[in-house]
Amino acid sequence: xxxxxxxxxxxxxxxxxxxxxxxxxxxxxxxxxxxxxxxxxxxxxxxxxxxxxxxxxxxxxxxxxxxxxxxxxxxxxxxxxxxxxxxxxxxxxxxxxxxxxxx
Amino acid sequence: xxxxxxxxxxxxxxxxxxxxxxxxxxxxxxxxxxxxxxxxxxxxxxxxxxxxxxxxxxxxxxxxxxxxxxxxxxxxxxxxxxxxxxxxxxxxxxxxxxxxxxxxxxxxxxxxxxxxxxxxxxxxxxxxxxxxxxxxxxxxxxxxxxxxxxxxxxxxxxxxxxxxxxxxxxxxxxxxxxxxxxxxxxxxxxxxxxxxxxxxxxxxxxxxxxxxxxxxxxxxxxxxxxxxxxxxxxxxx
Numbered sequence: 001x002x003x004x005x006x007x008x009x010x011x012x013x014x015x016x017x018x019x020x021x022x023x024x025x026x027x028x029x030x031x032x033x034x035x036x037x038x039x040x041x042x043x044x045x046x047x048x049x050x051x052x053x054x055x056x057x058x059x060x061x062x063x064x065x066x067x068x069x070x071x072x073x074x075x076x077x078x079x080x081x082x083x084x085x086x087x088x089x090x091x092x093x094x095x096x097x098x099x100x101x102x103x
Numbered sequence: 104x105x106x107x108x109x110x111x112x113x114x115x116x117x118x119x120x121x122x123x124x125x126x127x128x129x130x131x132x133x134x135x136x137x138x139x140x141x142x143x144x145x146x147x148x149x150x151x152x153x154x155x156x157x158x159x160x161x162x163x164x165x166x167x168x169x170x171x172x173x174x175x176x177x178x179x180x181x182x183x184x185x186x187x188x189x190x191x192x193x194x195x196x197x198x199x200x201x202x203x204x205x206x207x208x209x210x211x212x213x214x215x216x217x218x219x220x221x222x223x224x225x226x227x228x229x230x231x232x233x234x235x236x237x238x239x240x241x242x243x244x245x246x247x248x249x250x251x252x253x254x255x256x257x258x259x260x261x262x263x264x265x266x267x268x269x270x271x272x273x274x275x276x277x278x279x280x281x282x283x284x285x286x287x288x289x290x291x292x293x294x295x296x297x298x299x300x301x302x303x304x305x306x307x308x309x310x311x312x313x314x315x316x317x318x319x320x321x322x323x324x325x326x327x328x329x330x331x332x333x334x335x336x337x338x339x340x
Contacts, residue, residue, distance in 0.1 A: 022192025
């Protein structure tokens with residue numbers, strides 16, 4: 001339980017620091033070009049890693065199971081610009097159905 | 104600025120953010136349900152929504168903790184996802200008035216959606232619009248989280264429900280628009296390479312994470328994937 005509260009506190013403080021660095025510290029000065037070029041790519045890299053691990057990860061093993069079909073269904077829904085909540089529900093429903101059928 | 108136009112800005116912020124607030128409320132419900140399903144309890148996700156107020160980072164922390172990752176890796180993953188708020192904050196900074204606390208409040212209420220709503224084009228931002236939109240979105244996010252943590256375990260066993268697949272689906276939904284918007288800007292910039300830097304970083308990030316999974320503790324593959332952003336260093340060369 002302590003672990004969770006440490007995560008909650010430090011993430012909140014760190015996030016506020018990142019959000020407020022520009023308004024409070026930098027005033028009107030811009031970020032160096034190289035830094036902003038790198039920073040805009042952190043998001044896609046991390047999100048893709050979270051997709052990959054969430055789909056295939058099982059502890060320290062990589063597996064192919066019902067989640068793959070759930071995420072594939074989600075990808076189709078995203079292609080058709082479905083709202084995020086619907087995408088999440090579709091992924092869960094497809095995965096649950098595959099598990100129910102496969103036993 | 105005159106009081107009347109200020110009031111109009113606040114009203115515009117609220118009305119423009121209303122449809123998004125509905126979506127964010129639903130998003131908050133899914134966060135509450137998923138955070139509860141990985142054992143974060145009820146209060147911690149709620150406090151996190153109120154204080155961190157950044158969806159993808161909160162989901163990432165929950166996902167890392169749920170996968171058995173340490174507090175440090177969960178925090179790092181969340182903060183790396185929030186690194187984008189550094190440049191966003193820089194763009195708004197010149198338009199903010201007031202002292203330290205006012206700037207801090209505006210910063211806290213700056214999320215992707217309120218930032219986008221407050222953009223007036225040509226590098227101008229309206230801080231009143233951002234504040235009003237941010238308040239609406241914050242209320243929706245926290246209220247949604249509350250509904251999620253209160254009623255989440257009424258749903259049943261997370262694995263049977265397929266909630267573990269909801270995490271990657273959600274991250275994919277957050278990733279897709281970043282790849283799409285970049286398609287347009289790189290096309291506009293006249294770049295001849297087939298893949299955008301965003302897409303390359305995404306593929307590289309996924310590859311790094313999958314390769315490291317068998318060899319490193321949980322959570323480490325995800326934060327290591329952040330190294331893929333270093334390709335941004337050679338973007339202009």
